[in-house]
Amino acid sequence: MPGGSRQRPGRGRPQGNQRPQGRQQRQGGGQRHGDQGNGRFHNPYTFVPTPDRSEIAKGSFPGDCNPLENAEDHSRLWPGRYTGTLDFKMSVVTPVFISKTPERTIAEDGHKTYDCVDQVPTTAVKGMLRSAYEAITNSRYGVFNEAQHSRRLGLRLPAEAGVVPARVIRKNGALHLKLFCGESRIGRRGMPVDSRENSAPQYAAWIPTYVEPDQLPRGNNFAHGAEVAARIVLCRHGNWEFWRVVAMAPVSETPVTPPQLPRPGQRWSYEQKNGERIFATVKGYVVRSGKLIQNKHDERLFFNIDPQDCEPDVPIPPTMEEEYNLLLADYRTTHADGAFPPIGRGVQHGRHIEQDMQLSEGDFVYASFHNPENPGQRTLAKIFPVQISRDLHEEKPWNCLPDSLRSAKHMEELSPADRLFGWVNQNGKGAWRGKVRISTTTMEREDGREPLERFPSGRTLPLAILGAPKPAQARFYLGDSAGLAQEDGRKKRDAGYQGNKRLRGRKVYWRPRHVALANEDNRTNQYWQEPWNDRTSDSVNGYHQEYRQMRGPDKRTKQNRSITGWIRPGTVIRFSLRVENLAPEELGGLLQLANLEEWAGQGATLRIGMGKPLGMGCVRLELEDENSLSVGTAEQWIQYYCSFDAESPAFKLDKSDSDVLKRAFATALVTAYGANGTADWKELPFVKSFAAAAYGPQDEYAVHYPRRTPSRKSPSYSWFVENDSTRDGRTPGLSLPNAWQDSGLPYNP
Numbered sequence: 239m240p241g242g243s244r245q246r247p248g249r250g251r252p253q254g255n256q257r258p259q260g261r262q263q264r265q266g267g268g269q270r271h272g273d274q275g276n277g278r279f280h281n282p283y284t285f286v287p288t289p290d291r292s293e294i295a296k297g298s299f300p301g302d303c304n305p306l307e308n309a310e311d312h313s314r315l316w317p318g319r320y321t322g323t324l325d326f327k328m329s330v331v332t333p334v335f336i337s338k339t340p341e342r343t344i345a346e347d348g349h350k351t352y353d354c355v356d357q358v359p360t361t362a363v364k365g366m367l368r369s370a371y372e373a374i375t376n377s378r379y380g381v382f383n384e385a386q387h388s389r390r391l392g393l394r395l396p397a398e399a400g401v402v403p404a405r406v407i408r409k410n411g412a413l414h415l416k417l418f419c420g421e422s423r424i425g426r427r428g429m430p431v432d433s434r435e436n437s438a439p440q441y442a443a444w445i446p447t448y449v450e451p452d453q454l455p456r457g458n459n460f461a462h463g464a465e466v467a468a469r470i471v472l473c474r475h476g477n478w479e480f481w482r483v484v485a486m487a488p489v490s491e492t493p494v495t496p497p498q499l500p501r502p503g504q505r506w507s508y509e510q511k512n513g514e515r516i517f518a519t520v521k522g523y524v525v526r527s528g529k530l531i532q533n534k535h536d537e538r539l540f541f542n543i544d545p546q547d548c549e550p551d552v553p554i555p556p557t558m559e560e561e562y563n564l565l566l567a568d569y570r571t572t573h574a575d576g577a578f579p580p581i582g583r584g585v586q587h588g589r590h591i592e593q594d595m596q597l598s599e600g601d602f603v604y605a606s607f608h609n610p611e612n613p614g615q616r617t618l619a620k621i622f623p624v625q626i627s628r629d630l631h632e633e634k635p636w637n638c639l640p641d642s643l644r645s646a647k648h649m650e651e652l653s654p655a656d657r658l659f660g661w662v663n664q665n666g667k668g669a670w671r672g673k674v675r676i677s678t679t680t681m682e683r684e685d686g687r688e689p690l691e692r693f694p695s696g697r698t699l700p701l702a703i704l705g706a707p708k709p710a711q712a713r714f715y716l717g718d719s720a721g722l723a724q725e726d727g728r729k730k731r732d733a734g735y736q737g738n739k740r741l742r743g744r745k746v747y748w749r750p751r752h753v754a755l756a757n758e759d760n761r762t763n764q765y766w767q768e769p770w771n772d773r774t775s776d777s778v779n780g781y782h783q784e785y786r787q788m789r790g791p792d793k794r795t796k797q798n799r800s801i802t803g804w805i806r807p808g809t810v811i812r813f814s815l816r817v818e819n820l821a822p823e824e825l826g827g828l829l830q831l832a833n834l835e836e837w838a839g840q841g842a843t844l845r846i847g848m849g850k851p852l853g854m855g856c857v858r859l860e861l862e863d864e865n866s867l868s869v870g871t872a873e874q875w876i877q878y879y880c881s882f883d884a885e886s887p888a889f890k891l892d893k894s895d896s897d898v899l900k901r902a903f904a905t906a907l908v909t910a911y912g913a914n915g916t917a918d919w920k921e922l923p924f925v926k927s928f929a930a931a932a933y934g935p936q937d938e939y940a941v942h943y944p945r946r947t948p949s950r951k952s953p954s955y956s957w958f959v960e961n962d963s964t965r966d967g968r969t970p971g972l973s974l975p976n977a978w979q980d981s982g983l984p985y986n987p
Contacts, residue, residue, distance in 0.1 A: 241626035242537035250603045253663070269326075271426040277314055278982035279949060280941045281714070281974060282851035284740035286373045287721045289911060291642035291653070298377060299903075302642075305657050305670060306875040310819055311539070314673065315872035319819040322869030322887075325862040326832065328363075328846075329810045331754050332856040333691075333766055334805040336362055336847045347475025350754070351698055352869040354803045356690060358811050358846075366857075367815075369661040369676075370831050373744050375929045376654035376911065382645050382665065385720065390630040391710040392568035393734055399623060400428030401604035402549075403442045403540040405523060406598045409551060413559065413854035415605055415618070417549040418442065418522065418540035420481060428610045433791040444480035446500070448529055453500045455932070457493065462526040463600065468539055472509035472516040473502070479509060481518070483539055489521055512692060518543055525602045527624045530587070540602060552605070554597075556961040562603075562621045563596045565630055569623070570594070572710070578941040588757060597621070631735035635709055637739045658824055672826075677814040681805070692803040697770040700787040702852055703798045711958065714974040716987040717742045722923070724973045731961045743924070747850040749843045752781050754856045757770040766807065782950050784942050787851035804854070811857070817869065821827055825869065828901030829896050832861045837920055853941065867891035885908050927977035939982045946985055961987040 294301040297308065309316045372380060399816045402424060405414040413632035417424075425431030432438040446453045460466050469485040484500070485493035495517065502508060508515045508855075522541025542548040558820065579713045597603075604622040609615045646652050660672030676761050681689040693699060709715045719723050720939070721740035724733055753765045754944050764778045787793045794800060817825065834842045835858070840979040843856040861867070870889040878887045891899075906917035911922050919925055935941070940948065944957035961970050970987035974980075 239532065248900065259431060265565050267583070269803070278939045278984050279300070279579070279757055279944070279948070280748055280935050280939050280980065282941055282943060283747050284927070284931050284974065284980060285715075285717075285978070286746055287717070287719070287745060287923045287932070288376055288379075288639075288643050289924065290640045290743070291376065291378070292640060294642075294910050296943075297830065297912065299906045300654060302378075302651045303657070305652060306649065308658060310673070310821075312818070315820050315875055316568060317872050319821060320825045320869050321818045322815065322816075322822070322867070322876060324815040324828065324832070324867060325812070325861060326815060327810050327862055328857040328859050330689075330807050330811065331527060331750070331843055331853050332807060333748075333769075333849075334358070334809075334847045334857065335801055335849055335854060336805075337801075342802065345670050345794065347793040347794075348783040349474055349800065350359065350796075350799075351800040351802065352419075354690060354801060357681065358679045358805070360813070363679065363811075363813055364674070364676050366655050366829075366844055367831065368655055369744075370928070371658065371827060372655040372792050373746065374791055374830065374925055375654040375827060375907070377653035377922050378643055378646055378651070379744070380638075380645065380655060380659075381664075383645075384638065384644075387636040387639075389564060389568075389636050390632075391735065392572065392630055393710060393712070393730060400610075400681055401606050402428065403463075403525070403538070403624075404552075404621075405540065406554070406597060406599055406601040406603065407551065409553075413554045413597065413599065415552040415554060415621075417552065417605070418542055419549055421543040423617070423648045424610045425606065428606055434667070437478070439472065439479040440480055441518075442525070443468065443483050443539040443541060444473075445483045445486075445524065445539050446535065447526070447537045448535045455483045456496055460486055460524045463602070464524045465489045465521065466490060466524055466539075467493050467521050468541065468615040469495050470518050470520060470539070470541075471499065472518075474509045475506040478928055481539075486524070487615070492519065515661045517693075520797065521545070524604065525624055528587075529898060530625060530839070539859050551630070552616075553811060556620065558618055558621060559597050561630065565596055566597075568710075569625075569632065574706075590687055609731065618756055624852040624880035629708070630649055631712065633735040633739070635715075635739055635741060638735060638739050640740075648839050653828070656690050656822070658827075667720065673818045673820060675816040678815045679811055680807055681811050683806070683809050685808070687806065689805055689809040690803055692856075693770050698800040698802050699769045699785075700784060700794050700800045701849060702787050704851060705797075711960070712739075715742055716740070723979075724975045726973055727969060727971045729964065729969055729971070733973070743927075746846055746928065746931040746977075748931050748941050749841070749845075750842070750853040751934035751936075752844065752938060752940065753853045754934065755840070779947075781940050782942075782948070784940075784950070785849060785854060788950055812862070819872075822902040823906045826901070829861075829864075830862070830903055831898050833858060833900070834859060834932060838929035841934075842932040844932065851943070864896060865893050923930060923976075924980075928979070930977040934953060935980065935982070937982065944983065948985065957985075957987065961968065 243889055271929045292303070298305045305311060308317070314323055328407045338355050341350040342353050349465060368380060386584050394722070398444055403418040405418070407414050407416050418441060419430065420439060420441045420443065422430035422432065422441055430441055445458070446455060447458070464740045466486045467489050470481040471484050473480055473482045489492040499508065499515070508514070513834060520541045520543050522539045525538045525540055527537065602624050604624060605618060606620045608617045608619045644663060645664055647663060649668060649670065652661055652670060656670065658673055659671040663669065683689055713724065716724065716733070716735060717740050719740060721737050721743055765781065765783070769786060772786065772789045773783045774786055776783070815828070817828070830837065831844075832886050835842065841858075843858050846857055847855040849855060867890060868887065869891050870887060874887070874889045878889070907919045907925070908917060908921060916922060920929065943954050945952040945954050946956050946960065961972055963969065972987050
């Protein structure tokens with residue numbers, strides 16, 4: 239062994255880079271009842287499950303059918319179907335914001351400011367109604383883009399010692415991996431071993447970098463990728479060993495060991511044999527990924543202690559190269575537009591995030607193998623960037639949603655919401671106009687104040703950051719084989735996207751009951767009053783100002799938006815819905831939404847506009863007069879048109895008629911989905927989930943994105959890190975509960 243070969247007896251040690259024993263971690267599961275740590279909270283969103291529709295009878299109301307072949311086209315009024323006008327009013331419960339376009343200003347740092355519309359657009363109202371109707375009819379997803387959901391998502395992995403350092407080289411015209419195992423061999427599960435299969439030091443040597451000056455090695459200024467000669471010394475950390483660089487020099491020179499080695503750390507010491515430290519002189523490559531986390535202290539040296547006796551080069555299959563490039567793309571997507579900024583002094587993103595990179599000759603990577611203990615059968619399994627490990631989930635989200643729920647591609651596949659509100663083929667020709675039209679909206683307040691509150695003196699409200707959906711958080715977005723909450727306590731990979739899993743369903747937002755109270759309630763007034771004033775460090779009866787970005791020089795960035803006003807709580811928005819050729823079940827479904835409080839609970843709301851995760855956009859929908867609806871059948875309209883002296887239609891639907899229509903809607907759903915003896919439509923999983931979200935949590939826990947403490951100063955990512963952490967073989971692994979069973983999540987997983 240050049241520069242200090244040695245023979246050492248094998249020692250037993252734990253597999254991988256294990257940290258010293260810390261505090262015991264509570265096991266996941268069984269944590270739904272009772273507070274832990276300092277309380278609980280509710281995640282802003284939950285899901286409405288979407289059962290498979292493939293067994294629903296074609297042509298039935300809940301099933302798929304072509305409206306042109308089902309007495310629904312627009313050529314005439316069809317017998318037994320309803321046409322007319324429904325007059326609605328929406329009462330604003332929490333401030334509503336719908337932005338004007340284009341944005342008002344764009345600051346140099348990319349921060350945008352928006353004005354609120356003077357009149358609620360009909361498209362926003364229609365979108366609100368369609369989303370609710372899709373949910374309570376278990377219709378196909380109106381939008382579910384195949385291109386967007388057909389790529390595998392990334393997941394962050396725990397630190398592992400079972401990956402091998404490597405450099406990408408070109409050999410015989412193809413890309414290969416040159417492996418750097420230090421003095422070790424690749425053993426079981428990729429762990430470093432010696433020739434006798436005993437545990438051996440880690441593959442790569444540590445280059446002290448983010449440490450005190452007296453801890454730095456001689457010649458520590460070599461750049462990433464530089465080939466150097468290095469003097470290394472063996473160190474011990476608990477039960478495992480690693481090489482530490484104490485001096486570096488150009489590859490043509492011999493590095494000189496300093497006369498006095500840096501002092502050992504608190505958790506490591508120099509390994510010795512016969513009272514002497516064990517040294518070696520090697521050649522290798524400096525690999526600098528940057529300070530990616532706050533407590534990082536070393537970079538790495540990729541080396542082979544005997545270049546003539548090392549692992550053979552490994553060819554990279556084209557499929558593996560493609561998968562690696564997809565992983566790099568997932569890194570960039572995850573951190574796009576400033577999402578998940580680096581946290582801590584001097585912390586930065588790796589170059590694979592900052593640059594549009596693909597696998598290239600000269601790159602440094604980590605590799606894992608199938609059957610690593612048998613070199614003759616060893617095959618490449620994965621390639622990772624030299625970074626906190628990420629990998630791709632096994633399955634694509636697209637494959638975790640049954641075809642019966644994907645957006646329709648043909649007229650024969652139109653589900654209830656498609657037939658009622660309209661459909662446009664996302665994959666080619668084809669469209670259906672729908673059977674509802676919304677009149678222009680009006681806004682007014684009983685107290686005579688302006689419905690639109692424009693913030694005074696040019697003040698603006700910097701909203702809290704609203705990031706893009708994070709479906710890679712599989713514990714929240716992915717369910718079991720039925721699409722319901724996964725079991726708690728699973729390891730992160732086990733909870734990930736796999737062929738036997740289902741998406742949780744449609745994302746909906748809780749009505750935050752603690753800030754969506756009657757307008758005269760003091761808590762509501764305090765919570766939403768003078769929003770331009772920063773009260774984020776204070777609380778109102780235990781609830782923080784969740785909708786406002788926290789104070790500080792970076793409160794207005796390209797990640798968040800500012801607004802100049804909103805529609806006040808207490809405003810009444812009126813509109814009319816013109817319906818044409820509605821089946822009894824279709825009209826019954828609309829009437830059920832208009833009577834949401836009747837079956838979801840007093841105070842239940844729908845959501846409209848921007849800022850839903852922040853508690854904004856809660857509206858209470860109802861009919862102007864349920865006892866007098868200007869809707870009639872085709873036969874009644876024919877009779878009216880034959881009466882030349884009639885000034886307006888004399889027919890009306892009263893409450894008893896509407897009750898019959900609502901029962902027809904409920905009966906159709908129970909007939910289609912009421913397996914296992916379910917007789918009450920409100921007990922269907924997708925209906926009771928929607929009702930639970932519309933009513934809001936039945937406790938007083940705050941509603942906000944996950945964090946470790948009630949204080950808003952706690953970053954969201956820390957909760958997810960703790961939830962995924964494994965100690966003593968146990969992982970909290972809390973999944974997002976089913977909506978009707980949600981009793982909150984603990985601040986401390």
